[in-house]
Amino acid sequence: MLNSGSGDSSFTATGGAESENAALGSVHRQAAIASALATIAGCLSPHVAAMRRDCGRLEWHAVRSGRHRVRVVVWTCSCRATVYELCVSGGRAFIRRTVQAEPVAVVCETAWGSLREVWQIWAALLAGSFR
Numbered sequence: 001m002l003n004s005g006s007g008d009s010s011f012t013a014t015g016g017a018e019s020e021n022a023a024l025g026s027v028h029r030q031a032a033i034a035s036a037l038a039t040i041a042g043c044l045s046p047h048v049a050a051m052r053r054d055c056g057r058l059e060w061h062a063v064r065s066g067r068h069r070v071r072v073v074v075w076t077c078s079c080r081a082t083v084y085e086l087c088v089s090g091g092r093a094f095i096r097r098t099v100q101a102e103p104v105a106v107v108c109e110t111a112w113g114s115l116r117e118v119w120q121i122w123a124a125l126l127a128g129s130f131r
């Protein structure tokens, strides 16, 4: 599992330190805490942006990774019908797309590429430049 996004759990209760600006500071602090809580209560994983007009098309193939040990490094939020995962295996990577549908999810994958290549595609996918 990727251990990220959990670094904000260190809110400290404020006791003393009263000054002219304390009230204002506390408002800011509460706003920060409220937005942090909203994030925690909502979605933790990123969503893909809406497709851009000049959106490129990735080629999606039937699953070929079945016999490989694959590590999912990052993924998009499962609140959306379509979930994307960046998968790594033996120094190579690909993106897996799962469309959560009834009765069974439909899974496809991109071709395998170098980590660098696939991370670039991943970024473009999240930004809505590729689908």
Ligand SMILES: [Zn+2]
Binding pocket: 043, 044, 045, 047, 077, 078, 079, 080
């Ligand atoms: Zn979500």
